[in-house]
Amino acid sequence: MTLNSHTIPHAYTPDIAGGFETLLHDDDKAREYLLGHLWPTGAPFCPRCGHRKVYTLSGDRLRCASCKYTFQPFSCRWINNGALSPSEWLRLVTLFVEEKSVHQMKQELSLSYNTVYKALTAIRFAILAHAIDARQLISPATGLDSYLKGNRLTGGPREMRMDTIPVYGILRKDKMVFIDLVLGLQAETLFHFHMNFHLKLIRTGNLVYSDRYKEYDALMFCGNDSLPYNVIRRYDEQPYIDEVQDDFWKYAQSRVKRFRGISCQRFPLYMKELEFRFNNRDKALPEILAAYLCALVPSME
Numbered sequence: 336m337t338l339n340s341h342t343i344p345h346a347y348t349p350d351i352a353g354g355f356e357t358l359l360h361d362d363d364k365a366r367e368y369l370l371g372h373l374w375p376t377g378a379p380f381c382p383r384c385g386h387r388k389v390y391t392l393s394g395d396r397l398r399c400a401s402c403k404y405t406f407q408p409f410s411c412r413w414i415n416n417g418a419l420s421p422s423e424w425l426r427l428v429t430l431f432v433e434e435k436s437v438h439q440m441k442q443e444l445s446l447s448y449n450t451v452y453k454a455l456t457a458i459r460f461a462i463l464a465h466a467i468d469a470r471q472l473i474s475p476a477t478g479l480d481s482y483l484k485g486n487r488l489t490g491g492p493r494e495m496r497m498d499t500i501p502v503y504g505i506l507r508k509d510k511m512v513f514i515d516l517v518l519g520l521q522a523e524t525l526f527h528f529h530m531n532f533h534l535k536l537i538r539t540g541n542l543v544y545s546d547r548y549k550e551y552d553a554l555m556f557c558g559n560d561s562l563p564y565n566v567i568r569r570y571d572e573q574p575y576i577d578e579v580q581d582d583f584w585k586y587a588q589s590r591v592k593r594f595r596g597i598s599c600q601r602f603p604l605y606m607k608e609l610e611f612r613f614n615n616r617d618k619a620l621p622e623i624l625a626a627y628l629c630a631l632v633p634s635m636e
């Protein structure tokens with residue numbers, strides 16, 4: 336065991352010589368780029384306690400001098416969920432940004448469907464974890480907490496019913512959109528508002544959205560087969576959000592229609608992805624996503 340005297344080549348710089356493209360088929364370069372995101376100053380630190388004195392062990396392993404935790408560079412990070420090489424990760428990120436289908440990604444990367452699907456889940460969790468309301472979202476209120484076991488995405492969905500399926504609200508502010516978890520409302524409440532207070536509801540598959548409600552342009556939830564969708568009445572007039580057709584709804588509508596196969600448990604991942612894409616529509620998404628994937632999985636305890 337030797338004291339690690341700076342094995343990491345250099346600090347992360349946002350300028351990539353030759354551009355992001357050059358990383359996509361070069362594992363060494365891709366890895367170096369990702370390491371720069373892990374340790375911006377170039378010096379590794381313990382992902383568990385943050386201590387900066389770290390020993391290098393054989394292979395790829397490191398050990399914290401303080402808490403004795405043995406780790407690999409990508410331990411405890413979102414990117415540690417998935418069996419992809421560094422350049423495969425960056426290629427997947429690029430295909431994700433281009434909104435390719437899982438099938439197309441699987442073919443372009445020569446990876447299995449499950450490998451791609453799991454890695455995409457890690458990307459979506461990484462996006463959601465960077466939202467301002469992440470702590471509220473990775474919680475029993477949405478059910479997303481059951482996917483995380485410690486810092487690994489090895490869990491699965493928890494069963495949801497009408498009285499536990501959460502409701503999300505679409506809020507516009509200047510050029511931004513916020514998809515909020517609306518505390519205290521569940522699918523059941525919206526059915527109640529619909530039947531007793533004439534809140535307009537529109538159903539498309541398992542997705543239900545409402546007319547304007549308080550500060551929200553619409554409320555929405557993704558249900559499952561246990562819901563009484565047949566109580567939803569048809570209207571001649573459109574709800575507010577369809578009537579107004581603002582730039583977010585124009586952007587979201589065609590994408591939301593493709594949500595057909597999404598479960599109520601995974602729904603917030605896709606809504607926060609839409610929020611992220613819309614709010615960062617003028618930015619270089621692959622680089623933002625690489626940074627997000629390299630971030631530590633927050634401790635939710």
Ligand SMILES: [Zn+2]
Pocket residue numbers: 381382383384385386399400401402403404
């Ligand atoms: Zn430590």
